[in-house]
Amino acid sequence: MTEASPANTETRGTLLVVDGHSLAFRAFFALPVENFSTDAGQATNAVWGFATMLSQVIDAEQPDHLAVAFDVKGGTFRNQLLPQYKGTREAAPEELLTQLPLIQQMLAALGVTYIEKPGYEGDDVIGTLATMGADANYRTLVLSGDRDAFQLIDDRITVLYPGHHFKDLKHMTPEAVEEKYHVTPAQYPDLAALRGETADNIPGVPGVGDGFAAKWINQYGGLDGIIEHADEIKGKKGEALRDNLEQVKLNRKVNALVRNLDLGVSIDDLTFGKPDANAVDALFKTLEFGVRSRSKILKSFNGGVKPALSPQGTDAARNADQPDEQALPLPELTVCADAAQIGQWVDANLADPWQQGMANNANDVAAQAGAGTWTLLAQGDPKPGRSTLDNVTVMAAGRALLIKTPFDEPTKHALAALLDEHHGTLAVHGYKEHLHLLGVAGLHLPEPKFDTKLAGYLVHPDFHADTLEQAAAHFLDLHVEDKKPQVTQGLLDLGDDNAGDEEPRENPNELTATRIAIVRALADTLAPMLEQRSQSHLLADIELPVSRVLHGMEDAGAKVDEQRLDTMREQFSADARQAQEMAWDLAGSRVNLQSPKQLQQVLFEDMGLKATKRTKSGSYTTNASVLQDLYVKYANDERASGFLGALLRHRETNKLKQIVQTLIDATNPKDGRIHTTFEQTVAATGRLSSVDPNLQNIPNRNAAGREIRSAFVPGEGYASLLSCDYSQVELRIMADRSGDEALIEAFRSGADFHRYVASLVYGVPVDQITSDQRSHVKAMSYGLAYGLSTYGLAQQLKISPSHADELKAKYFATFGKVHDYLESLVADARAKGYTETMFGRRRYFPALSSTNRVAREAAERAALNAPIQGSAADIMKIAMIRADRALREAGVNSRIILQIHDELVVEVAPGEAEQVTGLVADAMEHAVDLSVPLDVSTGIGDDWQLAAH
């Protein structure tokens, strides 16, 4: 049950050994020198980068001992063997070399030991320190971008090897080395000797890479064996090997690290955590590092010496590799060999009464609360329309079975049967994602019993767990290593090409066992919480069913007319270019119109326009509303108004161009459709959101932008698009919840709603309401649910605050119960700590009791809005489930493809228009029963724009 991790065998602490040169190089090339130099011209990018990167690693690994190794100028014994050795490194830029002493100075001030040994390299110092650490029973980490360090790896020594992004350090354990190179760490130098090392200017055997080297090593046991049998190796590569044997032998001598130098220090000397604040301060001042960054860095280096025992139980077990005090029961994991084993495994587990009994006892409470007893974990990338599947694991009664892709037919059938039989008791983390993943293998997952991702969202809707591990940390206080997200739909990987082979791998099976155990633990924890809060029905009746509908929508995608998009892009692009030319002409310089900073310079300094509003960071805003005001104000100044006009036009057309471009880029070449991802656990109010791309913010307010909607068309086999949207749902919810007779009557009357309300507010007959009066009342109505202020209303309507105040007073005099209702929302939230929608969806507002007025008032507005926006979201989700079911039960081919908060877009099959319009409108209108009707307006057309009504 316990893992065989080295950290488990009593260690005395953690030693971090850093390859100083490697880190300095990395820092230097990661940060542009131009941006990091003092007034005097001293480059500081490597110093700064070194400090931040090292502090990152310290924060992540929490070592209690630390040493940094450096090379010394002048040759080493290696140069005598191999004159060109590290010739490339000597060519380090001057600007980096001058920073090395500064880095050492900084380390000294920070209280960090650094070591160099004349005649030897930093690598040898590292080898020696690591050996010392391991011998003294320390968990030893070596931070180095030099692969020579891999030879040090064993049960006690792990190399932290930076990847493409420095942040994702790979923990190179023996397993990870074997996984990647197919040789043991001890054999790694043999492999490197054969392959050579370009970074160190060491030639290998021409034509021989990692693959062949590993093959030979495994065949002959190592380099000695290879040399012995060199004559037996056939082919070109064998010949090349024989021609270069001397070089290889030399390489091997050179790449062997010395591990027993006399450094004159002992491990006990390598503690840290007592920086010399004055020295650090002085140095950072001369380097012109800001005060804020200074304290940020100091913090990491202060923590080196930890108190023997932390009084707080929660933070005590932060150390990543230490097993947590809350033990996670890992399953006994079997890797599935063939399809027959699936059936056997199921039989064995179900037939074993002892195991069954154990499991039932352990899970009794949770099972009753609805957590289920089976657990499923599919791993891969669940991107709609292009997902990939790595493996599937099922778990029951403390045993797990891991099934790797590709599946053969019998395996598929066995798995399908298993899912079919047990879905009703299953827990997963992300039903929708699992539908995408399993869909790759042609499998369907019927609705599971429990979803830990959705449950976590219901319990704490404004907490965002991007990974399963983060959810574990939050809900279980279980801190396991957070490897890269595998189950979440990340925007992280840019293409799958090289993501695969650079993966951090500590025993992948162990990782899988941990992950599925987390899902189980989350289910057992969250199910009773939902039950206790009477939210289980939200999961079972809304979120889980809607996941399935969303999967269908994402999988279907939205067909776009690519030619039309291309044409539009060209048009917008040309318009933007023209506007830019004009702006440049009038400005007299080629300002970057997309740079607020440069615009501020031109507008408020060069042209001397009067700046008014500031941004939150204190600079003058150049947003559209300010530009518009200036445009009016400087109408007589030809140059200024011309520039402002051109700038506004550029802003608009360039934005449209950008939107069209992202749509083009997001179109799947296989089907010409855009498969967005609807995020079901992101918006704190219960709404959905749409990403990659966002199809919920396609322009709709002005004609030029709305044109983009005409590129959304029915796909092959479909005849038209249907758009159905709720009118004024949020206001109707307010009418219902408040019980305000006047507002209810306004909706029941079926009249022009805003005109009707205006006539009540102003006490004027309906036919005498002016368009101003109507629009003012309309803005007021809509603003209600946002907690608008007098000031905000005045600003939006461009009326005086006193006038706005008057409007507000009149409005609330007319609809008194609405006013009381809104106040009660905030008061209830303050009393209970949370708000609740019509269906029991909660959102917590700790900031309501904040002493900070700005924060508190913001929380009040959000608390006022959440139950209203959230109830509308609940209603739409119910409508989607109903509409989807109605369409399926009617046996039509039409399908929902998009949701934009209060609108559904349906792709309609030939001949189904009338029937489908009726079904969807009905599903929406009768999603819930309110004291006011839920009006739905519908439209149908050859594209999304034409479907508007």
Added chain:
DNA sequence: GTTGTGACGTA
């Protein structure tokens, strides 16, 4: 290389 900011699209 990472992070924050400003601007702006939607309901």
Added chain:
DNA sequence: CGTACGTCACAACC
């Protein structure tokens, strides 16, 4: 100084 989102491009980091 009105809620809820996502995306882009720039600039800073010193």
